[in-house]
Amino acid sequence: MNKNVGIGFRKDFAEEFLSSDILDPAFVELAPENWMGIGGYWKKIIKQLSEKHSITSHGLSLSIGSPEPLDWDFLINVKAFIKEYDIQIYSEHLSFSKCDNAHLYDLLPIPFREDTIKHVANRIKEVQDFLEMKIAIENVSYYTPVAAEMSELEFINTIINEADCNLLLDVNNVFVNAFNHQYNAKEFIKGLPLDKVSYIHMAGHEQVEPDLIIDTHGEDIIPPVFDLFDYTTQRVQPVPVLLERDFNIPALHHMQSEINELEKIANNHWNKKHATSKRYISTAV
Amino acid sequence: MQLQKDTYRQQSDLAKYCRTNILDDTLKVRHDRVHHYRRLVYNVVNDSLISAYPLLNNLLSETEWASLVNDFFATHSCQSTQVWKMPGEFYNYIKSTDLSLKSDYPHLTDLIYFEWIEVEMFMMEDIEYPLFKTEGDWENDQIAVNPEHKILQLNFPVHFKNSKSITKEDKGEYFLLVYREKETGKVQFTDISAMYGLLIENIVNGLTLHEILLALKSTSKFENTDQVVAQIIPFFNALQKKGFLPGFI
Numbered sequence: 437m438n439k440n441v442g443i444g445f446r447k448d449f450a451e452e453f454l455s456s457d458i459l460d461p462a463f464v465e466l467a468p469e470n471w472m473g474i475g476g477y478w479k480k481i482i483k484q485l486s487e488k489h490s491i492t493s494h495g496l497s498l499s500i501g502s503p504e505p506l507d508w509d510f511l512i513n514v515k516a517f518i519k520e521y522d523i524q525i526y527s528e529h530l531s532f533s534k535c536d537n538a539h540l541y542d543l544l545p546i547p548f549r550e551d552t553i554k555h556v557a558n559r560i561k562e563v564q565d566f567l568e569m570k571i572a573i574e575n576v577s578y579y580t581p582v583a584a585e586m587s588e589l590e591f592i593n594t595i596i597n598e599a600d601c602n603l604l605l606d607v608n609n610v611f612v613n614a615f616n617h618q619y620n621a622k623e624f625i626k627g628l629p630l631d632k633v634s635y636i637h638m639a640g641h642e643q644v645e646p647d648l649i650i651d652t653h654g655e656d657i658i659p660p661v662f663d664l665f666d667y668t669t670q671r672v673q674p675v676p677v678l679l680e681r682d683f684n685i686p687a688l689h690h691m692q693s694e695i696n697e698l699e700k701i702a703n704n705h706w707n708k709k710h711a712t713s714k715r716y717i718s719t720a721v
Numbered sequence: 722m723q724l725q726k727d728t729y730r731q732q733s734d735l736a737k738y739c740r741t742n743i744l745d746d747t748l749k750v751r752h753d754r755v756h757h758y759r760r761l762v763y764n765v766v767n768d769s770l771i772s773a774y775p776l777l778n779n780l781l782s783e784t785e786w787a788s789l790v791n792d793f794f795a796t797h798s799c800q801s802t803q804v805w806k807m808p809g810e811f812y813n814y815i816k817s818t819d820l821s822l823k824s825d826y827p828h829l830t831d832l833i834y835f836e837w838i839e840v841e842m843f844m845m846e847d848i849e850y851p852l853f854k855t856e857g858d859w860e861n862d863q864i865a866v867n868p869e870h871k872i873l874q875l876n877f878p879v880h881f882k883n884s885k886s887i888t889k890e891d892k893g894e895y896f897l898l899v900y901r902e903k904e905t906g907k908v909q910f911t912d913i914s915a916m917y918g919l920l921i922e923n924i925v926n927g928l929t930l931h932e933i934l935l936a937l938k939s940t941s942k943f944e945n946t947d948q949v950v951a952q953i954i955p956f957f958n959a960l961q962k963k964g965f966l967p968g969f970i
Contacts, residue, residue: 535732
């Protein structure tokens with residue numbers, strides 16, 4: 437069976453993960469912001485991790501949707517981090533987390549508008565040029581649209597096409613948004629530029645109101661999201677798949693069983709294509 | 722920037738709302754749901770600060786803590802892209818802001834400094850050690866020092882006395898040696914006298930113990946340097962065992 441599914445690395449399970457074989461991911465994903473420019477204990481852990489596993493990276497602070505200029509000092513550090521750990525994937529969120537020169541440390545929705553499309557697409561191009569690699573942009577979960585003038589689907593499609601970047605398809609986010617904004621998740625996925633999907637994220641969520649789900653990454657993946665993943669894998673090329681578990685972290689063998697479930701689904705559709713975790717992730721501009 | 726004024730305004734108002742909890746009616750969002758963004762953003766900031774400052778959080782009442790965090794996040798523009806560094810901005814905010822809490826808790830700034838240093842030193846980038854040998858003469862050889870250290874001068878004994886029982890009467894001069902262990906990465910604190918603080922600073926500057934004592938003798942601070950050496954050597958031996966003075970250059 438090919439290995440496609442990685443795990444988002446968390447300090448909570450670092451020691452047990454590195455000292456045992458309970459969790460056996462295809463790769464490990466790091467948020468550069470949490471690990472760059474550090475030393476001491478955690479630097480040693482990351483070094484050990486990178487000696488044992490392929491690393492992908494998923495950023496939090498680029499704030500690609502910010503109204504203000506890109507943070508070049510930050511990007512210099514990201515580029516160095518990518519080089520240091522031989523990282524082939526750098527992805528970020530289609531959102532903003534900084535405005536009026538202040539970081540907010542969470543992902544806010546960008547207005548679905550023509551002017552933000554131009555603005556964001558240009559910024560993605562600048563980042564890709566600087567990093568000398570294509571980046572993957574993630575469809576984010578959102579709880580309210582902000583001053584929207586078009587659909588989310590049109591917004592994502594146009595940005596991915598104009599920026600000529602890859603799409604990180606977060607299947608759970610599609611499920612969450614479809615529930616919160618009452619659309620059909622499968623139709624939505626069918627409408628995305630699926631040939632641009634280079635990475636998939638899978639996670640759990642929490643329903644907090646009768647008509648609202650929050651994307652917590654703190655619960656197990658539920659069966660309808662596994663179904664949506666099954667639907668997705670039939671329509672995209674084999675790509676790395678990530679299990680995200682950021683809160684309420686269960687025992688490692690429990691997360692491995694979720695990885696196994698994802699592998700089983702992925703291999704049902706992808707095994708004839710001989711996917712490997714590293715084969716699809718290197719895409720120089 | 723290619724954004725229209727209104728688009729920028731919408732983003733700015735949403736960000737402002739997340740920072741201040743004040744919602745502008747012109748923000749075109751679902752007003753029954755937007756509060757989740759304020760909650761999520763605030764929780765990240767609050768949780769990071771509680772994690773970095775457990776002693777301060779324990780010292781303040783819930784209302785005092787919430788008010789402090791709210792004011793910080795609403796008025797200070799966080800600059801760090803790395804969330805673990807944001808509590809360092811909180812420390813600088815408290816240090817440089819005129820807060821009534823400082824009258825109620827005169828040791829507030831010292832306490833938050835003490836707590837921040839531990840986070841900062843635990844996380845900071847590695848500093849290369851000098852080349853050293855393990856055998857040598859404490860008095861006449863140049864001594865190698867763990868470069869990952871700081872000497873703190875505090876006005877209140879926040880490092881050994883319960884913060885809730887510290888009063889104005891505790892005000893004084895306290896020195897603390899803080900260093901990161903090379904092998905474990907743990908941050909260690911050692912209470913030291915002012916003289917030992919001065920001694921370590923001079924050793925870091927490359928002077929031998931003999932040279933330091935000669936300089937002190939010339940200022941008439943010490944008459945009997947042999948007696949001083951006899952006190953210092955056991956202290957140095959202990960610091961060598963702890964890895965702070967790993968050897969000799």
